[in-house]
Amino acid sequence: MNLLELKVGERINYTGCMIVMRDAAQRRIEKLLMEGSNVPIDLEGKIVFYAGPTRTVDGRFAIGPTTSERMDKYLKMLFELGVSATVGKGERTEAARKLCREYGRIYFVAPSGAAAALSEHVERLELLAFEDLGTEAVYEIRVRDFPLIVGIDCEGNDLFEFIKSASGGDRL
Amino acid sequence: MKLLLVKHEELVEKISQKIIEANNVMREEIVQQLFSYDGPFSEVLRRNVEVARTKDLPLCQDTGFVEFFIFIPFNAIFERPIQESCDEAVKKVYSSKPYRYSVVSDPLYERKNTRTNTPSICHIFHWDEEKLQIRLLIKGGGSENLTTLSMLSPTAGEEELMGKIIEHVARHGSKGCPPLRVGVGVGGSADKAMLLSKLALTYSLNDVNPDPRYESLERRISEKLNQLRIGFQGLGVGPTVFSVHILQAPTHIANLPVAVSFDCYLSRIGVVEVEPVRIESR
Numbered sequence: 275m276n277l278l279e280l281k282v283g284e285r286i287n288y289t290g291c292m293i294v295m296r297d298a299a300q301r302r303i304e305k306l307l308m309e310g311s312n313v314p315i316d317l318e319g320k321i322v323f324y325a326g327p328t329r330t331v332d333g334r335f336a337i338g339p340t341t342s343e344r345m346d347k348y349l350k351m352l353f354e355l356g357v358s359a360t361v362g363k364g365e366r367t368e369a370a371r372k373l374c375r376e377y378g379r380i381y382f383v384a385p386s387g388a389a390a391a392l393s394e395h396v397e398r399l400e401l402l403a404f405e406d407l408g409t410e411a412v413y414e415i416r417v418r419d420f421p422l423i424v425g426i427d428c429e430g431n432d433l434f435e436f437i438k439s440a441s442g443g444d445r446l
Numbered sequence: 447m448k449l450l451l452v453k454h455e456e457l458v459e460k461i462s463q464k465i466i467e468a469n470n471v472m473r474e475e476i477v478q479q480l481f482s483y484d485g486p487f488s489e490v491l492r493r494n495v496e497v498a499r500t501k502d503l504p505l506c507q508d509t510g511f512v513e514f515f516i517f518i519p520f521n522a523i524f525e526r527p528i529q530e531s532c533d534e535a536v537k538k539v540y541s542s543k544p545y546r547y548s549v550v551s552d553p554l555y556e557r558k559n560t561r562t563n564t565p566s567i568c569h570i571f572h573w574d575e576e577k578l579q580i581r582l583l584i585k586g587g588g589s590e591n592l593t594t595l596s597m598l599s600p601t602a603g604e605e606e607l608m609g610k611i612i613e614h615v616a617r618h619g620s621k622g623c624p625p626l627r628v629g630v631g632v633g634g635s636a637d638k639a640m641l642l643s644k645l646a647l648t649y650s651l652n653d654v655n656p657d658p659r660y661e662s663l664e665r666r667i668s669e670k671l672n673q674l675r676i677g678f679q680g681l682g683v684g685p686t687v688f689s690v691h692i693l694q695a696p697t698h699i700a701n702l703p704v705a706v707s708f709d710c711y712l713s714r715i716g717v718v719e720v721e722p723v724r725i726e727s728r
Contacts, residue, residue: 343621364620388487390504437681
């Protein structure tokens with residue numbers, strides 16, 4: 275299955291790897307790029323999951339998506355680094371829709387406030403970089419049957435825009 | 447004069463238990479709401495309740511900033527400062543459970559994680575009761591980012607107040623893990639209104655404002671917000687809000703502050719009560 279061919283609103287169960295990062299790690303990557311330094315993570319063809327896991331205690335942890343909109347300012351940077359898809363929660367800005375269309379990339383929403391259940395779909399969690407950032411470090415996870423819905427497809431169609439127009443005039 | 451002694455160890459123990467319960471066990475009134483939802487991701491959200499409870503995991507990876515609203519008998523004395531007792535409970539729980547350290551020290555520059563999830567936020571009030579009551583809120587960062595304050599004109603009416611809230615939720619509601627609970631602080635000063643809006647989030651879904659005018663306003667705002675059809679996960683199915691809670695306070699002739707705070711659908715709240723030991727002093 276080519277993920278990029280999925281259409282807005284489609285529900286899938288994803289099995290494979292994702293790179294976990296959020297605000298602080300992306301801010302640091304941006305800084306490294308601006309300094310001309312090496313970015314210690316290969317993002318080519320990877321899916322980025324906006325999340326920060328809990329600590330692991332006796333092999334147990336919880337993980338779930340954080341708000342994607344905060345990451346919009348780094349989305350172009352991720353696409354330039356080769357990221358094929360992003361995963362998070364909630365509506366994004368017009369800028370994100372444009373970038374998805376321009377680069378032919380996709381945005382998935384994952385269930386939020388469901389971190390205990392989602393952890394059962396995670397087979398491996400491994401620290402990749404920026405350990406000093408704690409929960410905001412970069413991790414790689416391997417997931418099985420991870421539930422996702424296409425939030426923005428590679429043509430820039432947006433699920434949340436669609437929901438808004440469907441509920442129409444009685445929104446206000 | 448009669449004095450009341452609040453024991454540090456007892457406080458830490460009771461607060462710790464309540465923090466764990468709020469993080470891991472969905473409250474019954476929320477379970478009922480959740481199980482009547484059958485839209486997108488409903489099966490995952492339902493299973494989450496079971497997995498969290500049976501595997502001793504938090505319902506959400508964002509185990510929050512812990513906020514305490516502490517009502518202290520005016521004649522109570524403490525073994526340790528109350529902030530210290532609260533922080534000790536938070537540190538104890540967050541360093542032993544698979545929870546997340548979500549607090550950074552300096553907000554603007556270093557943003558270095560404190561690795562204890564402390565300090566907690568403590569708001570202290572005195573009251574004329576013999577028991578100590580602590581209302582706690584496990585506050586996620588996503589819903590916190592939706593917080594807003596409007597300094598309305600003193601001649602504004604309820605229509606304008608409702609308009610502000612509806613416009614804000616329509617624009618941002620999908621990002622705060624809806625269905626939301628909405629806390630509204632009306633009146634006071636800007637800071638007082640904000641505090642009231644947060645305190646309002648510590649009430650249960652069926653708690654209503656004792657003033658019938660405000661109760662009616664709570665209900666009408668709630669109805670309007672549910673017409674937005676943002677729904678569970680912002681995916682358009684189910685309620686947009688579970689409840690709206692207003693707390694009002696006297697204000698200045700030139701002001702009408704309206705603060706709005708939001709809580710995510712998990713509604714991780716709890717109430718701790720402690721009966722202090724009576725001591726006589728001369």
